[in-house]
Amino acid sequence: MDAGFFFERAVSSLDRFHYDKALKYFRKAVEYEPDNPVNHCNMAGILSEMGDYEASNAALSVILEKIDPAMTECYFYMANNYANMDMFEEAENALITYLEEDPNGQFLAEAEEMMELLQYELERPAKVTKIKSLAGVLEHDRARELLEQGKFTEAVKLLESIVEGQPDFWAARNNLALGYYYMGQCSKAIETIYGVLEQEPGNLHALCNLAILYQHEGETALLLELEHRLRKIVPFHQEHLFKLATTMGVLGAHDVAYRHFRRLLKDEDLRLDPALYHYTAVAACNIGRFTEAEVLWRHVDRLEPGSEVSEYYLSQIEEMSAGTRPVPIHYHYHLPFEEQIKQWEQPGEGVPADLADNPLVRSSFFWALRYGDNRTKLQVIQAFGLIGDHEVEEALKSFLLEPNEDLYLKDLALYVLRSLGVNYELPVCTGEATLMIDPSQTSPQLPIWKHEWQAVLDLASEHMRSNTDIKQQHDLESLWVQYLNLSYPDTPSISHIEGWAAALEYLTAKMNHRPMSYEKIAERYGISSSTVRRYCRRIDEVCGAEGASKTIFPMCK
Structure with a gap:
């Protein structure tokens, strides 16, 4: 006779609901194999069935303290015993220990049910902070x-x-x-x-x-x-x-x-x-x-x-x-990317909120920024400026590190990041080197930035904001900064802010092939067309605005 013999006798007695005999045989099995936690656990189960919850918990404590601390399901059994004794605080503690220590979650569903019962009895939520079996889930x-x-x-x-x-x-x-x-x-x-x-x-x-x-x-x-x-x-x-x-x-x-x-x-x-x-x-x-x-x-x-x-x-x-139009090649439940771009290219339209939050649309943006042609990438960067969340910032920062991307597009990305409030230095790969650039600086080349220079820029930007996109606003700033950079230190005295602002808007429109006349721009700013023409000539003499470099940052020369 060995522990197995008494185990079989105990199971046979259980089948006939003879709990006294089953308990006796399980105790004999424990005597023969005192280091086998299963025997102790079976004995604890019989004691619980017989209503001796304290003795059952004592047997379970022996397992956890002396034989096999890794047998964490014992905490769940103990919680049941405590609940049957109306010791709800102790039941909660045992159940929490089970959830926090058990890696397998064998009784996870039952534990959730018991937790609801304890929450009702204790009139407060449970104190569970983690569930080990759901680690990562x-x-x-x-x-x-x-x-x-x-x-x-x-x-x-x-x-x-x-x-x-x-x-x-x-x-x-x-x-x-x-x-x-x-x-x-x-x-x-x-x-x-x-x-x-x-x-x-x-x-x-x-x-x-x-x-x-x-x-x-x-x-x-x-x-x-x-x-x-x-x-x-x-x-x-x-x-x-x-x-x-x-x-x-x-x-x-x-x-x-x-x-x-x-x-x-x-x-x-x-x-x-x-x-x-x-x-x-x-x-x-x-x-x-x-x-x-x-x-x-x-x-x-x-x-x-x-x-x-x-x-x-x-x-x-x-x-x-x-057969006169190709069938759709993608399965996404939204308009084709090209159709979306057509809508967003309209000045003042922006990206609709429901589309900006659509993961498929956002995914198409990420793809287009990485694999599209330069025109598509430019459109995506402008759209990012309208969406303006953390994901957009991260995508644009990654774009700045791509060695083979167009420098003007990186310049525009920096401009968008500045508009989103990024005011610290960022690494920018120029193809030959990686420079640290602060997007918040309007012109890092100029040792000073005068109030009247900013006033010209602000006035022109305010007039353009309602009927132009981010790219043209960026081009306007680039042209103004380039003019000041090339003129420095002999920059002219700025006394006629409206004239300079009107000239910048006019030249920016021409650079982007938008129809614009001196008379129309003069009317917008409340000045004469000859004044606009005079200031345009002064900027064009320095920059050659039609072919001007669209660059703010020195790394993009």
């Missing part, structure tokens, strides 16, 4: 929210800290890769995904993310192999099905995307989601089902009346069907 949920809000820089920082502490938290690693991708850091995204697939080769989120990155990086052979593998997968879970559908759409496998989106439309929980109908319509367009696409976009319009997205595509459907 709450932070990960927060990071996902940040990604959904388009706050990619903040999300990436949080996800990096989670992954550092929990290297096997695959969901966090996948979302970190997405964060890098949204910010345009493709090499870091691929490296992160490889780390997931080394441990979980079948991780669908990682495989889908990797396929998108292969496409972006032009890895054709690797992409074809991976796409062939993804075509064979038929997910069961809604989340996996949606992930695969959107991925196949981005890859151009629109037939597969269409099939998966149609499956999702059969889900009762998703039938009121206008975005899903839009995705299905885009897939339908790309496989030539234009009539069905039109029906789907009309359904979007019913689900979300006044939607610009459905209105835009319905207006284009006939031309797409006739």
Whole structure:
């Protein structure tokens, strides 16, 4: 006879509800194997079933104090015993210890129920500060929210800290890769995904993310192999099905995307989601089902009346069907980036708040700033000036460090940062060196900055603000600063502020190919056209304004 023999006898007695005998046999098992915590735990369980809660807790204390302190579920059992004795303070302490010390969370749901009971009995909220079994989970949920809000820089920082502490938290690693991708850091995204697939080769989120990155990086052979593998997968879970559908759409496998989106439309929980109908319509367009696409976009319009997205595509459907207009190439539920830019280019329009907060729109901004042509990048920088949040600041600061970016665009980025209140030195890569530039300085080349110089700039800016964009406002300041730099130390006495301001606005308009006449600008400032002409000539003699350098900062000469 050994501990196993008495354990089997105890279980047999339990099956017949003979608790006295079961307790006797468990005690014998403890005698034979006093260092086995399971025997003590079984004995404590029987004592609790028999109503001897104090003896049960005593047995559990022996486990925690002398045998196996890592057997943290004992705290949960003790909390139950204390609650049964109406010792709610002690039950709360034991339960909090369980939540803070137990790494597995086996009784997490039950612990939450008990916490609600204790909160009711004690008439106050529980004192829980952390839940060890959920370490990283709450932070990960927060990071996902940040990604959904388009706050990619903040999300990436949080996800990096989670992954550092929990290297096997695959969901966090996948979302970190997405964060890098949204910010345009493709090499870091691929490296992160490889780390997931080394441990979980079948991780669908990682495989889908990797396929998108292969496409972006032009890895054709690797992409074809991976796409062939993804075509064979038929997910069961809604989340996996949606992930695969959107991925196949981005890859151009629109037939597969269409099939998966149609499956999702059969889900009762998703039938009121206008975005899903839009995705299905885009897939339908790309496989030539234009009539069905039109029906789907009309359904979007019913689900979300006044939607610009459905209105835009319905207006284009006939031309797409006739082949005179290309079908949409992206699945995002917002207007194409080019259409958004057209709207925001109107002076005084700005970026609508609902679009500025849209993570897909924000992601397209990050992408355009990193991979677009110079004209698109200029538009994005101007849009960033209108959005003006922390994410924008971080994106522009990173842009200043890119060695191959146009110096005028960096100059404009510094101007936007100054308008957002950044008043400290920032590193700026000029291609040859990295300089520290303070955006708050109007002209670091001039040893002084006179009040009347600023008055000219303020007056011109005030007149221009309502009908020009950030770029033209920046050009105006650049021209004025350049004139003063080139004239110094023989800068003229500024007595006619309106004349100088009017000349600056006129020349800035000409530099940006805007129609403007001396008479029109003179009327705006309440002066004569000859006065405007005279001051324009003085600036042009020094700067040659039509071909003037659009530069404030010395590093951009």
